Amino acid sequence: MVALTPNPSYSVTLRLRIPNQAGTLAQVTQAIAAVGGSLGNIELIERDLKFLLRDITVDASSDQHADEIVDAVKALEDIEVLDVADRTFAIHRGGKITIESRIPLTVQSDLAMAYTPGVGRVCKAIAESPERVFDLTVKSNMVAIVTDGSAVLGLGNLGAEASMPVMEGKAMLFKEFAGINAFPICLDTQDVDEIVKTVKYLAPVFGGVNLEDIAAPRCFEIEKRLKEETDIPIFHDDQHGTAIVSLAALFNAIKLVKKSLKDVRIVINGAGAAGIAIAKLLRQAGVGAIWMCDSKGIISTTREHLTPEKAEFAVDATGNLADAMKGADVFLGVSVPGVVTPEMVTSMAKDSIIFAMANPIPEIQPELIFDKAAVVATGRSDYPNQINNVLAFPGVFRGALDCRASSITTNMCLQAAQAIASLVSNAQLDKEHIIPSVFDERVAVAVSAAVGQAARQDGVARS
Numbered sequence: 001m002v003a004l005t006p007n008p009s010y011s012v013t014l015r016l017r018i019p020n021q022a023g024t025l026a027q028v029t030q031a032i033a034a035v036g037g038s039l040g041n042i043e044l045i046e047r048d049l050k051f052l053l054r055d056i057t058v059d060a061s062s063d064q065h066a067d068e069i070v071d072a073v074k075a076l077e078d079i080e081v082l083d084v085a086d087r088t089f090a091i092h093r094g095g096k097i098t099i100e101s102r103i104p105l106t107v108q109s110d111l112a113m114a115y116t117p118g119v120g121r122v123c124k125a126i127a128e129s130p131e132r133v134f135d136l137t138v139k140s141n142m143v144a145i146v147t148d149g150s151a152v153l154g155l156g157n158l159g160a161e162a163s164m165p166v167m168e169g170k171a172m173l174f175k176e177f178a179g180i181n182a183f184p185i186c187l188d189t190q191d192v193d194e195i196v197k198t199v200k201y202l203a204p205v206f207g208g209v210n211l212e213d214i215a216a217p218r219c220f221e222i223e224k225r226l227k228e229e230t231d232i233p234i235f236h237d238d239q240h241g242t243a244i245v246s247l248a249a250l251f252n253a254i255k256l257v258k259k260s261l262k263d264v265r266i267v268i269n270g271a272g273a274a275g276i277a278i279a280k281l282l283r284q285a286g287v288g289a290i291w292m293c294d295s296k297g298i299i300s301t302t303r304e305h306l307t308p309e310k311a312e313f314a315v316d317a318t319g320n321l322a323d324a325m326k327g328a329d330v331f332l333g334v335s336v337p338g339v340v341t342p343e344m345v346t347s348m349a350k351d352s353i354i355f356a357m358a359n360p361i362p363e364i365q366p367e368l369i370f371d372k373a374a375v376v377a378t379g380r381s382d383y384p385n386q387i388n389n390v391l392a393f394p395g396v397f398r399g400a401l402d403c404r405a406s407s408i409t410t411n412m413c414l415q416a417a418q419a420i421a422s423l424v425s426n427a428q429l430d431k432e433h434i435i436p437s438v439f440d441e442r443v444a445v446a447v448s449a450a451v452g453q454a455a456r457q458d459g460v461a462r463s
Contacts, residue, residue: 395447
């Protein structure tokens with residue numbers, strides 16, 4: 001197994017007291033390098049004739065690796081480790097989001113208009129014409145990020161409170177990438193009826209709802225019912241955001257290897273929320289053959305007790321994942337680490353495409369197959385071709401909110417994928433560049449425009 005690449009999510013800052021002598025800093029950096037740490041910033045804090053106080057930032061690949069780095073530095077003679085700070089925990093301390101007033105309150109007249117008595121006139125205007133809530137409140141630019149904490153990242157059922165850091169992070173992404181205000185709604189229940197009821201009660205405040213980290217198959221019913229029982233966009237990002245970005249990347253990967261969607265056979269490993277949604281969107285995009293696998297192997301028509309979602313994609317074949325991948329053109333993983341081997345990739349069709357999107361450890365590490373597949377993508381930022389939902393959901397909601405869409409349609413998702421893919425020009429397209437950067441400022445703008453146009457085509461836009 002190839003060692004994982006050090007990355008900022010396991011970043012630590014060491015505060016060191018070092019003798020003010022030539023060569024002592026080099027000892028520290030050599031010790032860090034010897035155990036595989038990736039050196040970042042080195043900052044001088046204090047200096048006198050005898051000692052230096054330095055902060056040294058190091059990326060590790062895991063908690064255990066970070067401990068090994070610290071131990072390696074502590075083992076050096078005359079080097080004193082004064083403090084070790086986990087940088088990831090440091091940025092979460094106190095929460096990552098805040099609420100600020102959009103207008104100043106500096107004089108009595110400001111207060112009279114923003115609150116009583118002036119606010120009463122605005123309340124009456126909305127009561128008389130309910131549609132004015134979009135013009136006169138935050139509703140037009142506010143999204144609820146709703147979770148029950150049952151499927152937090154790849155960590156499992158951690159509950160409402162433990163899900164909050166993820167939902168806060170999501171709110172940051174909405175704001176940074178699309179200027180949308182979003183707020184975490186972490187529900188202390190995993191009962192479908194209670195979740196649906198609660199979101200319906202909260203709906204007047206929000207212009208849209210982003211469902212997040214809700215386990216399958218419960219997530220399917222929650223989304224379906226909320227779409228039926230509310231008149232604002234309901235978007236389960238684990239399903240549709242993943243599907244949109246996966247399809248965008250696939251559009252360009254297929255173009256690169258000169259194949260067509262209708263002729264390829266795609267193997268999807270993982271039949272949860274993401275896998276099912278990807279399969280549905282791929283089918284709508286014209287993919288001819290989709291074989292889905294779960295922990296029991298190929299989802300076959302011969303298998304009993306399939307959920308309706310799995311039964312929709314059952315095929316007349318049996319076997320395990322290795323069997324499914326023989327002769328396949330595309331592997332798309334939204335499952336668990338390490339389930340794919342180089343030999344399985346070699347067994348695929350010529351110019352195979354591998355999307356190994358399990359996080360933080362992919363189904364197969366790219367280093368093992370760079371020379372065996374035509375295109376390799378992951379969900380990680382430290383490899384080429386990162387398939388990241390942030391390419392989709394900010395722009396999808398920006399477009400839906402701006403046209404006051406009543407729902408998110410399949411066509412809106414397809415057009416969002418096309419918009420993302422279009423940002424990689426033919427001149428730029430290569431095996432390490434099939435998808436734009438998450439920091440490409442064109443992405444949210446392009447997706448928003450495409451989603452708004454599709455909403456109008458589908459008759460769900462209200463402005």
